[in-house]
Amino acid sequence: MNGALIVVDDVPQAFAERVVDAFATRPGEGFTMALSGGDTARRCYEALAERAADINWWKVDLYWGDERAVPLDHPESNYRLVRESLLERIGGANLVHPMECDRGADPYHLAVGELGVFDLVHLGLGPDGHTASLFAGSPALDADPGRLVVMNEDPTGQNPYRRMTLTFTGIARSRLALVTVSGEQAGEALAAVARGDDVPATQLDAPNLVWLVDEAAASRLPDRER
Numbered sequence: 001m002n003g004a005l006i007v008v009d010d011v012p013q014a015f016a017e018r019v020v021d022a023f024a025t026r027p028g029e030g031f032t033m034a035l036s037g038g039d040t041a042r043r044c045y046e047a048l049a050e051r052a053a054d055i056n057w058w059k060v061d062l063y064w065g066d067e068r069a070v071p072l073d074h075p076e077s078n079y080r081l082v083r084e085s086l087l088e089r090i091g092g093a094n095l096v097h098p099m100e101c102d103r104g105a106d107p108y109h110l111a112v113g114e115l116g117v118f119d120l121v122h123l124g125l126g127p128d129g130h131t132a133s134l135f136a137g138s139p140a141l142d143a144d145p146g147r148l149v150v151m152n153e154d155p156t157g158q159n160p161y162r163r164m165t166l167t168f169t170g171i172a173r174s175r176l177a178l179v180t181v182s183g184e185q186a187g188e189a190l191a192a193v194a195r196g197d198d199v200p201a202t203q204l205d206a207p208n209l210v211w212l213v214d215e216a217a218a219s220r221l222p223d224r225e226r
Helices: 011-024 039-050 078-090 106-115 168-172 184-195
Strands: 004-007 031-035 060-064 066-068 120-123 149-152 163-166 177-181 209-213
Touching: 011 031, 011 039, 011 120, 011 177, 011 209, 031 078, 039 078, 039 177, 060 078, 060 106, 066 078, 106 149, 177 184
Parallel strands: 004 209, 031 060, 031 120, 120 177, 177 209
Antiparallel strands: 066 163, 149 163
16 A cells, blocks of 8 residues: 555544644645544544644645535534534634535646645545545546545445545655554455455645554454454
């Protein structure tokens, strides 16, 4: 698999530590981060909020790696998840750039292009092997290499709602990509990536790609099978 896989005792705490370190060692004055969704992400942002004093949030610009085509206050909105688990706890950030699916992908594609490089992109891993909203068999997997953001949907219907998502090219424009994987439910998908199976997350690549996984998620890795 691409990147470094690190097994940790507590994924959210390890994530928070990596973000604090990335902020402290950032090459510029500001810091740009693309965020994720899901239960593991929520716990990661709650842990990061506990370290709020270690980051100057007025130097941080927040983007999203993917979003569902729902209102921003919808229970399934990744924006709402970040607002509740992080923004409301830290008091805000310098700039917040939610994905607005009703506008289409082009405005966000242009914004990411103007940004140049993310300091950090946070990703998860679905039990079907997807990451961001890059689903098996979906058009986004074959996006033009020049596209950074596209609209996409899961052709199987397992993951509802039309989505906006960073492409693999967009994700690769990051100094650090952190993939957080927690729990037995994600174990088989992680093992599939480690084996190099044909699942979307196998295609992930970035200059510095790190997989933070707990023991439960790592239990099905080939070198850990009993």
